[in-house]
Amino acid sequence: MIVRPEQSWLRKLFSWRGSIMRKISPQLCFFIMLNIAYLFVLPLLHLHGIMAKESSFYFIGISISISVFLGFRNNTAWLRYWEARKLWGDLLIVSRSLMREVINTTNTSAEEKKVVLDLIVTYCTTLKAKLRHGPVPISRALDYQHLTTPCNALLQNVGQWLYQHRPNDFVYRNFNHYLNQMSTIQGGCERISNTPIPYAYSLLLHRTVGIFCAVYPLLLIHDFGVLTLLFSIFTTYALLALDAIATELEDPFGTEDNDLPLNAICNAIEIDLREMVKDSLIPPKLKPDAHYRLL
DSSP: BBBOOOOHHHHHTTTTOOOHHHHHOOOOHHHHHHHHHHHHHHHHHHHTTOOOOOOOOHHHHHHHHHHHHHHHHHHHHHHHHHHHHHHHHHHHHHHHHHHHHHHOOOOOOHHHHHHHHHHHHHHHHHHHHHTTTOOOOTOOOOGTTOOOOHHHHHHHHHHHHHHHOSSSSHHHHHHHHHHHHHHHHHHHHHHHSSSSSSEEEHHHHHHHHHHHHHHGGGGTTTHGGGGGGHHHHHHHHHHHHHHHHHHHHHSSSSSTTSSOOOOHHHHHHHHHHHHHHOOOOOOOOOOOHHHHHHO
């Protein structure tokens, strides 16, 4: 995730730091060169009587329609991102609540509380690793490397610890309620991660945008001449940027600039839990890097 510093509107307008601008800049440069080539080639075609006679305003309407189509995809991608953010926010809340219940209701030593604390923190970091399709962190979950779903095993171990140290069955029902909430959060994250937006839908938009950006200038040159370059660049930038934003938000658990900062969320969970048990080994809080990225 990008944590934006305060900038003037002019710096924001011409900023090239964003991942979206970096992604679309090669395509944008290609279409700019294509537009310049049209300015030289089309006069030669006009000499042979070849020209587009349709009104350019019809195709401005088509560009708006494509933008609406892209907007629908962006809304779908944004809903996935927002749901994922809510799920990880709920995981932070449930982790705090469960740890508070353990501290207030069990007659265990500080060292024993740190055992379940480490299991909860390991669960969060393992869930993050699985959602990002990476390896399970060896330093914390060595016994779960061979499992298809190590998060389930970690939750089971947390449940076993809570059952062994329960003061009574009523309190254990509260413990189990929190575990069920964590399991529900995990299932929601796995559903988002394992069910992408249909590839055919995304491919259709990629091709439609590319073809339209290539053909669009041909229909403006007759009416606007050299100004076509300005109009075409603006339209091409808007369409390519919308397409790139949707592609990033589609998978909110990735490591791109506009994805969720799962490392920072796991770090916040660990800091909060260790402070609750007054642990001396509290990790430093993650901060944005030199490019204002918080992963």
